[in-house]
Amino acid sequence: MKAIICTKYGPPEVLELREVDKPVPKDNEVLIKIHATTVTAGDVADRSGKVSASSWLPTRMMFGFTKPRRKIPGSDLAGVIEAVGKDVTLFKAGDQVFGAAGWGSGAYAEYKCVGQDARLALKPDNMNYEESAAVAFGAGTALHFIRKANIDPEQKVLIYGASGSVGSYAVQIAKYYGAEVTGVCSTANLELVQSLGADNVIDYTAEDFTKNGVTYDVIFDAVYKTFYSACKNSLAQAGVYATVGMSMVLMMQMLWTKMASSRRIISGVASIKAEDILLLKELAQEGHLKSVIDKTYPLEQIAEAHAYVEAGHKVGNVVITI
Ligand SMILES: NC(=O)c1ccc[n+]([C@@H]2O[C@H](COP(=O)([O-])OP(=O)(O)OC[C@H]3O[C@@H](n4cnc5c(N)ncnc54)[C@H](OP(=O)(O)O)[C@@H]3O)[C@@H](O)[C@H]2O)c1
Missing domain, CATH: 3.90.180.10 (Medium-chain alcohol dehydrogenases, catalytic domain)
Structure with a gap:
């Protein structure tokens, strides 16, 4: 072969x-x-x-x-x-x-x-x-992090890098869990991210979401281009910062944030199980995921x-x- x-x-x-x-x-x-x-x-x-x-x-x-x-x-x-x-x-x-x-x-x-x-x-x-x-890699990874963030319906969720593989599925999965979703991407992809179900879109080439005064219950960085230190003022009091990235600094911040605040950092390797693939199949079949x-x-x-x-x-x- x-x-x-x-x-x-x-x-x-x-x-x-x-x-x-x-x-x-x-x-x-x-x-x-x-x-x-x-x-x-x-x-x-x-x-x-x-x-x-x-x-x-x-x-x-x-x-x-x-x-x-x-x-x-x-x-x-x-x-x-x-x-x-x-x-x-x-x-x-x-x-x-x-x-x-x-x-x-x-x-x-x-x-x-x-x-x-x-x-x-x-x-x-x-x-x-x-x-x-x-579906397996992109949506599987998105499902892992969105689930870990424990999204409640109507929570405000920001997906950073909403036009990537993980990001485009994350927008749809967060919507499936009932969140109010804001997608961050570049100008050319604003329409696409809206078409995936995002309630709001932010063009990262024109606006820095960490400086607009809006706070979110969950910020999910799906492309590992943000830093917790820059995002934490945009997190609600008990907000969650999730990222596909991994580093020693993040590990330290995870521990410190857990001890010293009501916020949470989620990082690490996505674990995608057989039952997750079955769930993603159902979501696609029912029209929640493309x-x-x-x-x-x-x-x-x-x-x-x-x-x-x-x-x-x-x-x-x-x-x-x-
Ligand atoms: N932790 C884990 O277990 C795990 C699992 C899977 C993947 N990952 C990691 O997840 C990351 C994403 O993977 P992926 O396949 O989804 O990536 P990808 O599709 O290759 O990401 C490309 C997208 O990111 C956007 N982008 C680039 N720079 C950006 C910025 N500064 N701000 C916002 N958006 C930006 C690009 O849009 P523009 O060109 O318009 O900017 C493009 O649409 C990778 O680093 C991968 O290694 C981690």
């Missing part, structure tokens, strides 16, 4: 299209013929090997010191089940599915085997393969797709078709 192999950290050109053995499902696995995958911010970080100094050691311990441990990258997938192992009861050949490739990744390929109890669900009827492929697709590339143009995502201005998601 065709697959993208990454044998060293580096620029997008380290990604090579090669012929590799087609996987065979174990007894409890399904074999998925992949129709679409994505290029996520995580895939770009895994390939480039670029991490902040404070997270270098834990990241390299997990993902490989001198070269990526995961030979075939790609964390999101959507496709059709071609074969199932003898113990599989949840899926059958012919099922159209979407989800996450799992810890070993491997979605930049024609085929991938995953356990039947993995983060996999039947594709919503109202999404095509491209749209559903984007995927914003910026560009679509064939697998052969994976390097171009990585370069585009690495520039940091994609709108929603970048999809790879196979």
